[in-house]
Amino acid sequence: MSEHDASELREESPSEAPRLPHGQGAFVIPLGTSSAIPTLTRGLAATLLARRDGQVFLFDGGEGTQLRFLQSGLSYGKLRRIFVTHLHLDHYGGLFGLVARICMGNTPQEIDLYGPQGIEGFFYQHIGNSLRNAPIVMRFHELDSDFAGVILDEEEFTVSTAPLSHVIPSRGYRYEEKPRPGVFDGAKADALGIPFGPERGKLLRGEAIQLPDGRAVEPQDVVGPERPGAIFAYCTDTRRCKGAVHLARGAHLLQHEATYDGSLGALAKKRGHSTIDHAAQVAAQAGAHTLLAFHFSTRYDERAIREMVKKARAIHPRIVIARDLKPVPILPRPEVGDTVAASAEAGPDLESGV
Numbered sequence: 001m002s003e004h005d006a007s008e009l010r011e012e013s014p015s016e017a018p019r020l021p022h023g024q025g026a027f028v029i030p031l032g033t034s035s036a037i038p039t040l041t042r043g044l045a046a047t048l049l050a051r052r053d054g055q056v057f058l059f060d061g062g063e064g065t066q067l068r069f070l071q072s073g074l075s076y077g078k079l080r081r082i083f084v085t086h087l088h089l090d091h092y093g094g095l096f097g098l099v100a101r102i103c104m105g106n107t108p109q110e111i112d113l114y115g116p117q118g119i120e121g122f123f124y125q126h127i128g129n130s131l132r133n134a135p136i137v138m139r140f141h142e143l144d145s146d147f148a149g150v151i152l153d154e155e156e157f158t159v160s161t162a163p164l165s166h167v168i169p170s171r172g173y174r175y176e177e178k179p180r181p182g183v184f185d186g187a188k189a190d191a192l193g194i195p196f197g198p199e200r201g202k203l204l205r206g207e208a209i210q211l212p213d214g215r216a217v218e219p220q221d222v223v224g225p226e227r228p229g230a231i232f233a234y235c236t237d238t239r240r241c242k243g244a245v246h247l248a249r250g251a252h253l254l255q256h257e258a259t260y261d262g263s264l265g266a267l268a269k270k271r272g273h274s275t276i277d278h279a280a281q282v283a284a285q286a287g288a289h290t291l292l293a294f295h296f297s298t299r300y301d302e303r304a305i306r307e308m309v310k311k312a313r314a315i316h317p318r319i320v321i322a323r324d325l326k327p328v329p330i331l332p333r334p335e336v337g338d339t340v341a342a343s344a345e346a347g348p349d350l351e352s353g354v
């Protein structure tokens, strides 16, 4: 992309942006949910994750990501990290236009991109001028194909990664928020006569205090239980594999590819993909709460997708069909008597690694 006049750029506010579940914790917005080829309703793989603090992360970025991002109602300016699974064009071909667009902004912005070896070269080949002259700082973190482990350890969350099993090196990612302190019960504290000030801070940090009249107050007297952080796993493209189970362990939301229906297991394995049944088995074996299925082959229309998902619910009961631009909160709403279904067996022949 050539030089530009940034003053000509203005924030567009799409009239049909989805209603975003701000205030309910982190959520994801699938931007593309089709496999290999877009359809009129399903774009190529890309998923936004919006954090509670407003930061936005992007997993993959197939062709069309820039436009879908604009339609999502989230701001390019908040994009902070990009995670790329593998170097098939339908998973990264839309990143160049998106990043070049961000380079046109006036605001300093830092973006860290994690992905396979060679991806930095692709960026400089396509949009080197934009990157060199922009006010943004773009850092590339290329990962060896067999690397597994934590790639980000921040105050509030970690991101880890593990190899998956595809026809070329591919990896999945796990975003895990650290637990937050429980809610401070102000009314109870008032009733106990706890003064405003450092005493309340101590209790919130888990320390006991002694009041001037000699009474001891324990943190649990006024602070609720620790609040769990949201866990999201993103696994594509992949056969059913141990890496995906590992990343999805105890996740609240697992976004996993489901290219084929349950009858095409052999074809899926040959092409390095999963059926909806495979995805459901991974979710069940990992004890993931909800499976967000996506990356559907274009051979299936909406009715066929609904049908195959319905059948797979025998393996894992909570499966949500991902739809382009439809936000999905990571933490499920509490359900009475809710338990994670772990009844289904994933089978003994999991593909390991790459």
Ligand SMILES: [Zn+2]
Pocket: 086, 088, 166, 237
């Ligand atoms: Zn692929």
Ligand SMILES: [Zn+2]
Pocket: 035, 036, 045, 088, 090, 091, 237, 295
């Ligand atoms: Zn794919």
